[in-house]
Every structure is written in C-alpha cells, then in structure tokens.
Amino acid sequence: MTDVTHFRDEKTGLLLASDGTPLKTKLRQSLKTSRRRAFMLVAPLLLFIMASFVIPILGLLWQGVSNATYEDSMPRSAPIMRAWDGSSPPSEEMAAAIVADMIDARKAKTIGKVATRVNREESGTRSLFTKTARRAAKMEAPFVAALEKADKDWANIETWRAIKIAATSLTPAFYAAAVDMKYTADGEFVEQSEERQIYVSLFVKTILVAGGVMLCCLLLGYPVAYLMAHLPAKTSNMLMILVLLPFWTSLLVRTTAWIAMLQAQGVLNDLFVFIGITSDDARFSLIYNMTGTVIAMTHILLPFMILPLYSVMRSIPISHVRAAKSLGATNWTAFWRVYFPATVPGIGAGGLLVFILAIGYYITPALVGGQDGQLISNFIAYHMQRSLNWSLAAALGGILLAIVLFLYWLYDRVVGIDNMKLG
Amino acid sequence: MTDTPGERPFVHFDGVQKSYDGETLVVKNLNLEIGQGEFVTMLGPSGSGKTTCLMMLAGFEAATHGEIYLKGQPVNNVSPHKRNIGMVFQNYALFPHMTVGENLAFPLQVRKMSRSDVKQKVQRALEMVQMGEFGARKPAQLSGGQQQRVALARALVFEPELVLMDEPLGALDKQLREHMQYEIKHLHEQLGVTVVYVTHDQSEALTMSDRVAVFDDGIIQQLAPPSVLYEQPDNAFVAQFIGENNRLTGNVTEIVDGVARVQLENGPIVNALAVNCDGVGQKTQLSIRPERIQINSAGIPNQMEGRVLELIYLGDHIRCRMQVCDHDDFIVKVPNSPEHTMLQVGQTYNVGWQTSDCRALDVI
Numbered sequence: 001m002t003d004v005t006h007f008r009d010e011k012t013g014l015l016l017a018s019d020g021t022p023l024k025t026k027l028r029q030s031l032k033t034s035r036r037r038a039f040m041l042v043a044p045l046l047l048f049i050m051a052s053f054v055i056p057i058l059g060l061l062w063q064g065v066s067n068a069t070y071e072d073s074m075p076r077s078a079p080i081m082r083a084w085d086g087s088s089p090p091s092e093e094m095a096a097a098i099v100a101d102m103i104d105a106r107k108a109k110t111i112g113k114v115a116t117r118v119n120r121e122e123s124g125t126r127s128l129f130t131k132t133a134r135r136a137a138k139m140e141a142p143f144v145a146a147l148e149k150a151d152k153d154w155a156n157i158e159t160w161r162a163i164k165i166a167a168t169s170l171t172p173a174f175y176a177a178a179v180d181m182k183y184t185a186d187g188e189f190v191e192q193s194e195e196r197q198i199y200v201s202l203f204v205k206t207i208l209v210a211g212g213v214m215l216c217c218l219l220l221g222y223p224v225a226y227l228m229a230h231l232p233a234k235t236s237n238m239l240m241i242l243v244l245l246p247f248w249t250s251l252l253v254r255t256t257a258w259i260a261m262l263q264a265q266g267v268l269n270d271l272f273v274f275i276g277i278t279s280d281d282a283r284f285s286l287i288y289n290m291t292g293t294v295i296a297m298t299h300i301l302l303p304f305m306i307l308p309l310y311s312v313m314r315s316i317p318i319s320h321v322r323a324a325k326s327l328g329a330t331n332w333t334a335f336w337r338v339y340f341p342a343t344v345p346g347i348g349a350g351g352l353l354v355f356i357l358a359i360g361y362y363i364t365p366a367l368v369g370g371q372d373g374q375l376i377s378n379f380i381a382y383h384m385q386r387s388l389n390w391s392l393a394a395a396l397g398g399i400l401l402a403i404v405l406f407l408y409w410l411y412d413r414v415v416g417i418d419n420m421k422l423g
Numbered sequence: 424m425t426d427t428p429g430e431r432p433f434v435h436f437d438g439v440q441k442s443y444d445g446e447t448l449v450v451k452n453l454n455l456e457i458g459q460g461e462f463v464t465m466l467g468p469s470g471s472g473k474t475t476c477l478m479m480l481a482g483f484e485a486a487t488h489g490e491i492y493l494k495g496q497p498v499n500n501v502s503p504h505k506r507n508i509g510m511v512f513q514n515y516a517l518f519p520h521m522t523v524g525e526n527l528a529f530p531l532q533v534r535k536m537s538r539s540d541v542k543q544k545v546q547r548a549l550e551m552v553q554m555g556e557f558g559a560r561k562p563a564q565l566s567g568g569q570q571q572r573v574a575l576a577r578a579l580v581f582e583p584e585l586v587l588m589d590e591p592l593g594a595l596d597k598q599l600r601e602h603m604q605y606e607i608k609h610l611h612e613q614l615g616v617t618v619v620y621v622t623h624d625q626s627e628a629l630t631m632s633d634r635v636a637v638f639d640d641g642i643i644q645q646l647a648p649p650s651v652l653y654e655q656p657d658n659a660f661v662a663q664f665i666g667e668n669n670r671l672t673g674n675v676t677e678i679v680d681g682v683a684r685v686q687l688e689n690g691p692i693v694n695a696l697a698v699n700c701d702g703v704g705q706k707t708q709l710s711i712r713p714e715r716i717q718i719n720s721a722g723i724p725n726q727m728e729g730r731v732l733e734l735i736y737l738g739d740h741i742r743c744r745m746q747v748c749d750h751d752d753f754i755v756k757v758p759n760s761p762e763h764t765m766l767q768v769g770q771t772y773n774v775g776w777q778t779s780d781c782r783a784l785d786v787i
Contacts, residue, residue, distance in 0.1 A: 317514060320516050322481075322512070323512055323516035324529070325482075326504070326506075326510035326587075327510075327530035327578075329504055329533045330533075334504075337529070341520045
C-alpha cells in the first residue's frame, strides 16, 4: 500500500495525479476531448435552431417594443417631435421639419407607411397625411399656418400628439395596445374606449378554451390510456394505431370530415333529429363557432394526452393495486389513493403539453371556428398578414409567451417539473 | 400449531384447476389443506403453478374449477379486499407517494379505525420489524432490506390471520436474505399467524417452513416437513430439486420387504428402499445424497469402485467428483476432519452406502 499523503500537494492540499499535476486539471484535460466531441455533435442543430428559431423570435419580440417606421422615413422631425412636451402649441420648427420630411418621404414612396403608423395612434390621420404630403412641396413658411390651411385637423393637438408617439421608436405603445390600454403622449397609460377593448377578453377566452380542451382530453384520454396500458400487447398496439391515426391524416381531410359530421345538415345533426333529441328546425350549431373549435381541437390534441398517460400507466406495477386491495381497499379506494396518484406525472405532462399547444393553436380555429371561435393566435395572424401591424402582433405573441412561461413556472412550483414523464 | 390435523383446515384447496387459455392447465387438480398457524411453503421451479395458487388464494385470479375454502367458507366469489389476507409482494409494492407511516396506516384507514388507534398500531408494527425510526421516510429512501421489513409490517399491521408471501426475499442479496429468513420465521412463531410462502429457493423453504409443498407441472409432487422432504423424497423430481443428489439407473430384479435389488447399468447389484419403482423387471433411478456416501469403510452392504476425478476444497468439507458405474458426475462430500482419508485425484477407492440411504425412485 502506498501512503495516500504522497499524492497530495503539501501547500494547497489538492490531490495530485501520479505525475504531479493537480488531479482536477488532469480530469479536465481528459474530459476535454469528449466535451468537444459532444459539442461537435450538437453544433449543426444548434446553428439551425439559432438561425431559424431563436434569432427570428428575438427579432419579433424586439419589434413588439420598437417600431422605427416613422424615424426611418421622417428623420428630421422625429427628434424634434420627441423633444416636444406634448401640450404646448405646435412650434414653427416642428411644422417645418414635418413638411420637409413629407416632401422626402413622398419622393421615397414611404409616406403611406408613415401615415399607417400614425393612424394606429389616432385614427383618421392616414388620409390627413397622404393628402398633406401631396401639397407639401408647394407650402411656404409659416408652416404651422400652411398645414392648418391644408387641413383643419392640423389645428387639433391630438394629431401632433399621435405623431409624437409614432416618432418614438422604442415604445411600450404596442404592449399597451395588446392589453387594451393606450399609451398617451404624456407617457401615461389609459384604458381604451370600451368598444375597442378586445384583446384582454380574447386572452381570457383563449386560456379558458385551452383549459377546456385540456380537461376534455383528460376525461376522454384517461380511460383509453388505462385500457391500453392493461391490455395484452397485441391488442394495445392495435389501439395505439387508432390513437395515432389523427396524426397521420391530412388536416384538410380531417377538417372536411368534421364539416360533414358537424354541420347543420351533417351526420350528427341528422342522427339527433332521427333519435328525437332535437327537432328538424332546431338543429344544433356544432361548427363555425366555439363548439366546433373545442371539438376539433380536442380531437387533434387527444394523442398528446394519451401518450404520456399511457407510458406512465405502463410503468405502474400491477402489484401496487393488488397490494391496496389485499390491504382491504375497495376498487375505488385502490384506484383513488394508489393508482391515481401514480398517474399524476402523466396527467401533468399531458395536461401541460395539451394546454401549451392549445393556447397557441391557430389553424383549427381558423378553419372551423367561424367568427366566435377565433382565438388570440388568429388575431396575431391577422395582424401579421392583413393589417401588417407586426409590432402589435409581436406584442400579442410576447404576452402569449409570457403566459406560457408563467404557467410552466407555476406547474414547476406546484407539481415539480422533474415529476413530469413524457414517455 | 393450534389445530391438530383432522379438524377443519384453515385453508383448503379442493380440486382446484386453473387455465388461462382454455387449452393447458397451469394448476392441475390441487388439493391442499393448511392448518391454522402453520407455515407452508409452495416451492417449485418457475412456471410450476405455485404463484398462480397464491394469487387464487388472495383472490386476484379466479379458479377455473374447484373451490377454495378459508376457515370453512368458500371464497371463490369473495373479492380480494374482503378476504382479510395480508400479502407481501415480490417487489414489496410499497406505495411510492406515501411515507412508510402512511403505507402502514393505509389498511387501518380503509378499515375506518380512529386516528389514535392507527398511530399506535403503526408504531407498534414498525417497532416489531425494527423500523420504528423510519415512519416519516419515503420508501425510495430505504434500502432493499428496509423496504422488505416495511412491506412485512404493512401486511401484518391489520392483524390478518393469514399472510401470503410471494418470493418476498427474491431481490435481496444472499446474506440479507438469510437474515430475513430467520426474522420472518421468528415473527411467525411470535404472532402465530398462518403463512403461505412461495419461493423457488429450496434453502429458504427448508429454513422456514413447517411443511413444504413441492410444485412441478401444476401438481404438488410432495407435501412434507423439510426433513422428510430431504431425506425421504417420494419421487425423482423431489430428490433432484431438493438438495444435491446422485443418480444411478438400473433394473429391478426383485423386491423383498420393501427392499429392491437393483442391477445397475455398468455396475454391480445393490440394495435400495423400494419407494417409487414400478416393479420387477422395470427401470428405476436410485437416489443417494452425497454426504451419505462412505469411502473405504468396511462392513457396509453396497460397495463399488470409484475413481476420483476432481477435488474441490470448500473449507468445512471437500467436494469430490468421482467416476462410478461410468457416471462421471458422482459427487461425494467428505467432511474435513484430520483422521479422514486424504484423497488423491486419479486414485481408485471403494465407495459404499447403507441400504436405508438409497431410494429407488421413478425414472425421469
């Protein structure tokens, strides 16, 4: 036996390898190669994800708080408008800068974008901008009077205040708009007028629908997963194929099938009338509304609930329930006190998965939701594709992301994320 | 044992058969009576039907035919939770989300006992298995042996009269297993419960049981106390399964007063107890325990020559593999005492045995 102190540095007390270098250094060296290899293995995917996922998302989130449309096209007036206090009468300097910018922007054909941007802060200013820009070239000092002559709306201070907000590139205005607030030129947040408040109730609706879909999936999926976990392998494989079938069917085919099933003259309603649940002139409206959205989303997301549940249930030894029964528990007690707690990790995983997928679901509500079944993601898509208000879309998306992260954090606090089993 | 044989048995399997697929019988016509307070082990290789019998008794499997009686009452249609049978499972089956204390309290809570009673009984049961300190731990924080004790305590805490154990020591290492065997045996003596124990480990069965039922092929091959099982096996399977056993085959030439004269294949004529041989002219298999064979001792009836092939020193005894009657797997256990012959590999010696130590059995 060798004396152990021989391998210890006398000054630092560190363990030494047999050649005298500290053991920790030695260990780092020996792990270096394997670490480098591990990094090389993930590097292509890492690059791909950075380029196609992380950077675009960060860029979009940045758009939620920053919109430089005005500043880019109207560079002279932007700093002057930002410096204005927002309450004193518009100065000659402001007016001159705006007129000069308008002439340039008209030449560069960017005046339309600027007009749209200002219009978001004060509706009606779009036509004011395009109209004034056409006349700007012929305007002469004093410019405040010239502008007011061109259109009397320039005499309204609210117009100038809207320009001040638009001129500020870095602004909370879009996030404020996403929660039905208005960011004023004085830097205050006020509530939107009642008829324009849509997003908060839409977020609430989306969360409720996602929760409802999750609950439906749990209620429908739990018994199926239980059956599959306790059948012989051959039969359960057959059932598994049936569960996965929705994954393998084209969304368009499924949507058509739902329409055939659920519409007023569809299979289900015909059946209801035939059995006598409802009369011919009072058929249920099951599609192109919230009901349709919930039914279709439950159908699509069901496998995401069943699969984690199934894999968790598979791993519960049959002897646990048997032990409970031999100890005197009835079937229900054995289920509720022994079996059910063991499936909680599966419920958590499936529930979280379904909820997070449902909260951002877009295509199904768009296809079968009608007017009333639209969710927040449909409005994000609307602002991306139709209204082209990308900053508002980014702000709505950012809030959605925050909600999901918050729920994830909450789940971790309550259930514990390491308790989750995906399979 | 409080009941004498002949009284109403505590557990009674009456002509029980079990089939899973309707084509083959896993348990064939089982008849078994177990007295109150008895420790009976069902011993057999895997697939012999022993665990199925236990599960039928516990109520987790239904008998295909026949009836099981518990204290004289038929239980085929009684659901498991009403049978009041404690059970210890192979993998302990402790509920992982409950603490040890909650696990033990479970059977008492479902019996609607008062909170103070539950607490007291749980503590007493834990102390009974020397686990009094561990009530607040989760099962995952315990070692295998500790989990085993908790499982045992849980099966006993509600004071059942019958406890079933399904290979409870299978997952433990050898030393711990032997230790737990004694503990289970002592608990049984202390509490007087009836225990039906399933195992494939013969030393476990011999250590603990009052009686052992040796299972093979869905049939009880022999039901007897351990000593009888080892020394007087009824058939070749039991002789083979329990302990080590030398086999020699031959033909029966005559049977006089329960002693058969057997002409060995490639060997002399020897005498053996006619236990389970078919009669004159039929083949038989002789079974002799390795420790009953004597080397170079004069005055014993059955003698023949054997050549030493291999010697293995095992401390308390020497294991000697010999060639006898052209069989080269003839084992002799020679006690390690100074006066004993020091054997040499390659040498030929005289081996022999008493007629009462040699049993003529069926051929397998």
